[in-house]
Amino acid sequence: MGAATAAAAADAAVAAPAPAPAPAPEATAALARFASTARFEDLPPEVLHQGRRTFVNWLGCAVGGARHEAVSTAAKALLPFAGRPQAQVLGRAERTDIVTAALLNGIASHVFDYDDTHLKTIIHPAGPVAPAVLVLAEQRGLSGAAALHALVLGVEAECRIGNAVYPEHYAAGWHITGTCGPFGAAVACGKLIGLTEPQFATALGIAASQPVGLKIQFGAMTKSFHPGRAAQNGLTAALLAEAGFTAAPAALEGKDGWGGALSSRADWSEVTRGLGQHWEAALNSYKPFACGIVIHPALDAAIQLRAREQANLAALESIHLRVHPLVQSLTGKTDPQTGLEGKFSVFHAVAAGVIEGAGGERQFSDRAVRDPTIVALRRRVSLTLDPATPTEACILTARFAGGRTVTIPVEHAIGSLTNPLSDAALDAKFLDLAGDVLTPPRARRVLQMAWSLDSAPSVSTLARAASARG
């Protein structure tokens, strides 16, 4: 006995039954096996090099963003409760416990909206993973190779989980970086501390219970809090699993699990298919511009316009852009009041690009969005929304006094997968960001250490070099 005889089937009056769980493949178990058996020496060279690029780009963003008010405010609020000095807060003087340092470094690395992008899901992969990796590797005295391997594995896990639920999950309002990020951090930290396969499943389970982030926060400091908190959540999940905490063993795909609660669709074959053969981590991309990724084609065109027509800008009357509709829905702010808001205004970005010939953090500062010349020009920028225009393309048409027009088509914006930033361009971006916070010679030294991370016996030297003291 001990079994139920259903007098009536439906209990929907009290709580509708959840949809039936997806059948195999078992995503959580597959990721746990992958993570526990992966070996650094099996990483294909191009995946390894992309990992280095991911780290260099992330580190530049984290150091560059370290003095932002969002970081200083979080530090002021939370350092009074923090623990012993175990890890470096990048670009700042503070050392603190690893959990708090992971949060602050995660906020700093995303606050300029200048970090890496997995274009298929719009996940910013490094933000939730690299902060957790760096602090844990520093505290435990682990090698740079272990750290880089952990970073790649974490990015792989979070991007594959993102693929399983994109776009429905993102369209529902979730900031996908913060919801998939805890899995990436849990996998990465689990690898660093040598979790067993069942412990990895537990860590993924604990991470599943802690998604972070809503798109409504775009333009507020809480947006950059998302990857920082996701890093803490995944780090905490790995530490709890290591100590023997228990969680559901199939929390991603099981009934009443992550997929069912957070997305109207979840295709777990995106996680399991070709795991360890095909690498999503190799498809990471890096922004040339410090703003929302969908603006990049327009900003690329704007800077080209300036280069070509610099002498004639006084006669520039208007700018028209043919773009994908996402440009309007994600970055359609017409009258930004702060630098953070400017990152979500295609109108500001194009005007600043034409006036200043760049799209770095300086063009998305409070100063820039209030510059009268830029404000005047952004009011003369208009859009045509065209679903047939790819998100990495646009056509810019400038009209000058007397009726002359100049048309600049961009097929693959700089920074896209087809037209990626070169290693040299990543160098320049790093030095531009970090040189503001460290001294330029120190920034060059840290840059060199970042490129050679996987040959460093420990990450501590790099972490300490990336501090700003005195």
Next chain:
Amino acid sequence: MGAATAAAAADAAVAAPAPAPAPAPEATAALARFASTARFEDLPPEVLHQGRRTFVNWLGCAVGGARHEAVSTAAKALLPFAGRPQAQVLGRAERTDIVTAALLNGIASHVFDYDDTHLKTIIHPAGPVAPAVLVLAEQRGLSGAAALHALVLGVEAECRIGNAVYPEHYAAGWHITGTCGPFGAAVACGKLIGLTEPQFATALGIAASQPVGLKIQFGAMTKSFHPGRAAQNGLTAALLAEAGFTAAPAALEGKDGWGGALSSRADWSEVTRGLGQHWEAALNSYKPFACGIVIHPALDAAIQLRAREQANLAALESIHLRVHPLVQSLTGKTDPQTGLEGKFSVFHAVAAGVIEGAGGERQFSDRAVRDPTIVALRRRVSLTLDPATPTEACILTARFAGGRTVTIPVEHAIGSLTNPLSDAALDAKFLDLAGDVLTPPRARRVLQMAWSLDSAPSVSTLARAASARG
């Protein structure tokens, strides 16, 4: 200009547009105003007394659960990263920073599944709120009245938000205690530290980005992690808002906000209607039994059966129960292997109730689920699922050798709103739980302090008395 001309409307191919935001009332703003203007002296006496009952019941659970492996494991994993000794870990020797203490106290208070229940939503209201309140009040030297007021306001906020999205949100897989809990903790902590109305809206926004908990974790330690983490998230949200962090101002109801992402339906009038007049916090209930709430009618009947037929138990052949279908879907484990699993087995609960005449923590221990007599009887318990049977009712039919049957109907289980636990029964429950961890005289002293919390000049004396040293 600066406006978009839509050449084509749909951008659904890339990301479906989120549903239009709910119209007014504005839930976030209403809660912010309510929290910032509420005064202790305006609490109706019955709401105030229910707040005391909520605190007494929660404190007994937290002290009683303090030695559970889930708490010890979390402490072992996370104390190496914790800060200065600012607050007491209840029922244990450790003092640590307030953020870590809130987590550990939250885990302890829920790990027996014995804490309070808001029956309309199945939220366990105190678990995410009281841990944050107690540590923050202790660290800042605040009065017991301030702490009790904060607790009531936090419970009110989280239960109203739960009402707005129940049952759809719960049916989707979310553990509603962990998802609504951060709002409760943010409101409570915000009140303790005197946030302004805009700061309350910010704190609610930061909390909205940090929901915790999936139902798939029921039976694992991560279930009790949920209220602990929710307490940390709300506490952190209030501290960040105090320091000047920014968040979306309408994160509950706005487009791409909490309601749209976490529920297929959200009726925000549940939050705004009668706020400050009608009190959900007055509708809290307390479990007489240390297991899932839907088992309570069956366990009530089982204990009545034992009292009536104690002399005839050797002749007991089988037990049949007519119950609501939720009893099977939430607590249908037929063969529990651990005490934690036993809390989700109606079969075990009824057998243990008949054999031992009680339903306390001892009946949901690893020992009890492996007791051969209880195991033998639980295999002779069967269910009929009947949607017409209310969740607080059941009919038990016992069959004895020779064909004699005894029928015990329960209309309103003990602990339900209609048949609540008396203050004296809460005393007995507290002493049963805390007397195992503190000495019985110490437990009686702490109990007296808990009932008179709102006349204590500070909560520190109580918190320190609830520690177990040496």
